[in-house]
Amino acid sequence: MANTTDTEVQTVPVQTTPQFSDDDLKNQNPQSKSEKLSIKSKVNEYVKNGNPVFVYSLQGDISKYKESQKEYFRVNEEGEALYFSNRLLEPGQELKKTNSGRFQVLQDLEATYSELETETTKAVAKLNAISQFTGLGKKKLAERLLANF
Numbered sequence: 001m002a003n004t005t006d007t008e009v010q011t012v013p014v015q016t017t018p019q020f021s022d023d024d025l026k027n028q029n030p031q032s033k034s035e036k037l038s039i040k041s042k043v044n045e046y047v048k049n050g051n052p053v054f055v056y057s058l059q060g061d062i063s064k065y066k067e068s069q070k071e072y073f074r075v076n077e078e079g080e081a082l083y084f085s086n087r088l089l090e091p092g093q094e095l096k097k098t099n100s101g102r103f104q105v106l107q108d109l110e111a112t113y114s115e116l117e118t119e120t121t122k123a124v125a126k127l128n129a130i131s132q133f134t135g136l137g138k139k140k141l142a143e144r145l146l147a148n149f
Helices: 022-028 063-072 109-134 138-147
Strands: 038-048 051-059 082-085 095-097 103-105
Touching: 063 095, 063 103, 109 138
Parallel strands: none
Antiparallel strands: 038 051, 051 082, 095 103
């Protein structure tokens, strides 16, 4: 029987908004109201119900974000607005408001499609090479590959 170890996850204390006034939050972002909301940096990560949760600080105009989060709006000890996601994000990625009124970092679908198309082309080329090397047709090769699962 294999030994298993539990991993410990440290969490950073998160405080709710009553400790900071609206003026404190406005002073955090002195730029214009038209500034976009984006990820500043990752401040924490933890596991909840077996799923990873990444916590990020935000930069930009947080007024609409704060309004949409209502009682779930959180700030860290420095008064920076926090964004929680189950996806690993990069600093500078922009948050956009969806039709449902939530804020999300939307994926660049063109880049994702291009990446998937490239990987699919590579996989097909590998299967063709294996088929030629083994002398098996694609159907027979697929049967043998799937038999191992």
